[in-house]
Amino acid sequence: MFKGLRPIMYAGREVWPLIEGGKGVAVSNHASSGAWAAAGGIGTVSAVNADSYDADGKIIPQIYRALTRRERHEELIQYAIDGAVEQVRRAFEIAGGKGAININVLWEMGGAQRVLHGVLERTKGMVAGVTCGAGMPYKLSEIAASYGVNYLPIVSSGRAFSALWKRAYSKAAEWLAGVVYEDPWLAGGHNGLSNAEDPRAPQDPYPRVKALRETMRAGGVSEDVPIIMAGGVWYLRDWNDWIDNPELGAIAFQFGTRPLLTQESPIPQAWKDHLTTLDEGDVLLHRFSPTGFYSSAVRNPFLRNLEARSERQIAFSMEAAGDHQFQLDVGVKGKNFWVTLGDLHRAREWYGHGFTMALKTPDNTLVFETPEDTKIIRKDQADCMGCLSQCSFSSWADNENNSTGRLADPRSFCIQKTLQDIAHGGPIDENLMFAGHAAYKFKQDPFYSNGFVPTVKQLVDRILTGD
Numbered sequence: 238m239f240k241g242l243r244p245i246m247y248a249g250r251e252v253w254p255l256i257e258g259g260k261g262v263a264v265s266n267h268a269s270s271g272a273w274a275a276a277g278g279i280g281t282v283s284a285v286n287a288d289s290y291d292a293d294g295k296i297i298p299q300i301y302r303a304l305t306r307r308e309r310h311e312e313l314i315q316y317a318i319d320g321a322v323e324q325v326r327r328a329f330e331i332a333g334g335k336g337a338i339n340i341n342v343l344w345e346m347g348g349a350q351r352v353l354h355g356v357l358e359r360t361k362g363m364v365a366g367v368t369c370g371a372g373m374p375y376k377l378s379e380i381a382a383s384y385g386v387n388y389l390p391i392v393s394s395g396r397a398f399s400a401l402w403k404r405a406y407s408k409a410a411e412w413l414a415g416v417v418y419e420d421p422w423l424a425g426g427h428n429g430l431s432n433a434e435d436p437r438a439p440q441d442p443y444p445r446v447k448a449l450r451e452t453m454r455a456g457g458v459s460e461d462v463p464i465i466m467a468g469g470v471w472y473l474r475d476w477n478d479w480i481d482n483p484e485l486g487a488i489a490f491q492f493g494t495r496p497l498l499t500q501e502s503p504i505p506q507a508w509k510d511h512l513t514t515l516d517e518g519d520v521l522l523h524r525f526s527p528t529g530f531y532s533s534a535v536r537n538p539f540l541r542n543l544e545a546r547s548e549r550q551i552a553f554s555m556e557a558a559g560d561h562q563f564q565l566d567v568g569v570k571g572k573n574f575w576v577t578l579g580d581l582h583r584a585r586e587w588y589g590h591g592f593t594m595a596l597k598t599p600d601n602t603l604v605f606e607t608p609e610d611t612k613i614i615r616k617d618q619a620d621c622m623g624c625l626s627q628c629s630f631s632s633w634a635d636n637e638n639n640s641t642g643r644l645a646d647p648r649s650f651c652i653q654k655t656l657q658d659i660a661h662g663g664p665i666d667e668n669l670m671f672a673g674h675a676a677y678k679f680k681q682d683p684f685y686s687n688g689f690v691p692t693v694k695q696l697v698d699r700i701l702t703g704d
Contacts, residue, residue: 239474239703240481244277245463245489247414248337248365248387253278255700256417256465258493259341259368260426260671261285262656267324268501271331272693274338281368282328284340284356286313286624286653287320299657301622306639310623314348318355325356329363337365339389343427344372345528347623347635350380357384366414371427371530372626375401378409387414389465393421393429394445395452402456413458417465417491418446422522424468425493425673427530436522436531442466443479450486460486467491471675471682474703492700494673498685500692505662508670511535513685517677527630527649535670539655547648549587549605550598551580568595568605596647599629604647617651624653 244251257273259265259281266288270280289297299316301309321340328338340356342349357364361384369377370391381388390406390413392398398416406413421428422439430436446464453462463486466476470490473480479488497504498512521536525543534540553574554561563581565574567588574595576584584595584605592605596614606614621631627641628634630649634641652669659668679685684699691699 240477241703242473242480242701245487247279250337252336253697253701254463254465254487254489255279255697256339256368256415256467256489256491257281257496258425258467258491259283259285259339260493260497261341261343261346262653263288263660264497264502264504264671265341266503267327267331268503269496269499269693270324270338271328272499272501273496273697274328274332274336276694276697277336278697279337279339279365280328280332281339281341282321282324284317284321284324284342284352285346286317286657287324289316289320289323296661301620306621306623306633309621310347310635310639313622313624314351314355317346317348317352318359321352321356322359325360325363329360338363339366339368339387340364341368344369344374344377345530345626346371347625347633349374349626350376353377353380357381357386368417370417370419370429371528373397373401375405378406378412382409382412385412387412389413389415389417391417391419391429391467392449393419394431395449397429398449399452399456402452402458407456410458413462415463415465415489416449416453416458417467418442418449419491420466420468421531422468423533423674425520425533425676426671427526427528427532428468428522430522430531436524442469446479447484450484453486463487463489465489465491467493468673469675471495471678472704473700477703494676495696495700496693497672498679498690499696500690504660505665507662507665508659509690511665511670512672512676513679513688515672515677515680520672520674520676522674525649527628527646527652528625529627529629533672533674535672535676537670538666539668539670543648543650546604546606546610549592550602550648551576551584552602554601565595565603568593568603574603597644598646598648599644606647611647614647617654618645620654621651622653628652 255278261283265283273280366387368389421430526532560577561575587605594611595603626635629646632645655668
């Protein structure tokens with residue numbers, strides 16, 4: 238028997254402890270988040286390259302006209318602030334005084350602090366809180382507190398929260414409204430797996446969340462500050478033992494994947510349709526993201542292409558040494574690349590199949606690619622607009638030199654380009670399609686049978702029943 242949820246106090250009003258997970262680049266927009274708040278929950282507007290509109294209500298394409306990366310980066314920040322402000326205003330209007338509106342930012346996005354200041358400055362009284370992950374957002378508490386706004390850090394371990402608390406959050410404890418525990422093996426988008434954790438060996442979330450609560454208690458955080466469970470949350474009845482559990486304290490739940498398939502969700506129809514075809518295992522935890530973080534996305538031809546590119550990879554030495562006694566004679570022009578005999582044969586075979594360009598990686602390896610795809614890689618790298626604080630694909634970094642100091646990595650991709658494209662109707666097979674690992678349940682859950690697509694209100698009502 239499902240216990241049921243009780244409303245909680247958040248930002249001075251009663252809301253359901255149900256949070257819409259923020260999905261960046263135009264996916265969690267005003268329509269979905271405003272409707273989620275109107276249904277009594279906490280809606281989340283993504284402040285990651287959100288859409289702006291012209292006088293006719295049409296989306297303004299984010300086109301970069303500047304010649305230098307640094308100038309394009311400034312254009313990007315302006316787009317980001319203007320778009321998020323517009324989305325918050327529209328969401329706040331749709332909510333009609335019900336629920337609450339949060340914004341979500343990635344700490345590792347380009348100009349994150351400037352974007353946060355820019356948005357909060359222009360949306361006073363509308364934003365209840367800021368959720369933030371992807372990195373260690375030490376300054377989050379200070380920025381949120383300066384605008385009288387709650388903050389909700391996203392962490393994947395008690396240890397990460399402890400570091401944040403000791404260094405910064407303890408100084409603005411009154412504005413800590415929740416701690417999002419994002420399961421690094423189950424959540425969609427970027428995941429907080431540490432180097433000590435095995436991506437192929439998922440851990441039971443309960444002991445990890447219990448340890449997080451113990452860390453919060455040790456720091457003096459109130460029992461009323463909920464831990465928000467994110468990643469793998471579908472049916473609340475599956476979490477019955479977590480609700481009103483004294484070991485865990487107050488618990489709330491974040492839904493990132495389920496709100497993708499609603500009438501208000503702004504993602505294109507082809508993306509919605511594809512979600513209902515997924516089977517268990519069709520979402521891949523991978524490390525191709527230019528952020529350097531693990532992330533989870535649908536294993537479509539776009540991801541398979543990246544997997545194949547990395548498999549067409551050989552190590553090289555600039556001089557004959559050890560097993561590297563054979564000079565590479567395909568894909569490279571007149572340089573001394575010494576490889577093993579086995580790798581020489583493999584390289585020649587790939588060359589024969591049309592992968593005639595050998596591209597250097599930062600790890601002293603070469604990947605083999607077609608001339609067509611090489612052209613796209615080079616153009617995307619040249620067009621970089623600094624959407625991340627540091628990017629392995631283009632070697633951009635938000636520092637004095639605007640460089641990571643490492644070679645640009647052709648095994649990755651331009652994340653801004655692909656996420657903008659898929660969100661605005663680009664082909665779903667040729668772009669990154671983020672999703673949580675429970676997305677296969679769309680196909681199994683009777684709620685979605687016969688092609689039924691709920692409104693956000695119908696989805697929230699359904700979730701509250703335990704289903």
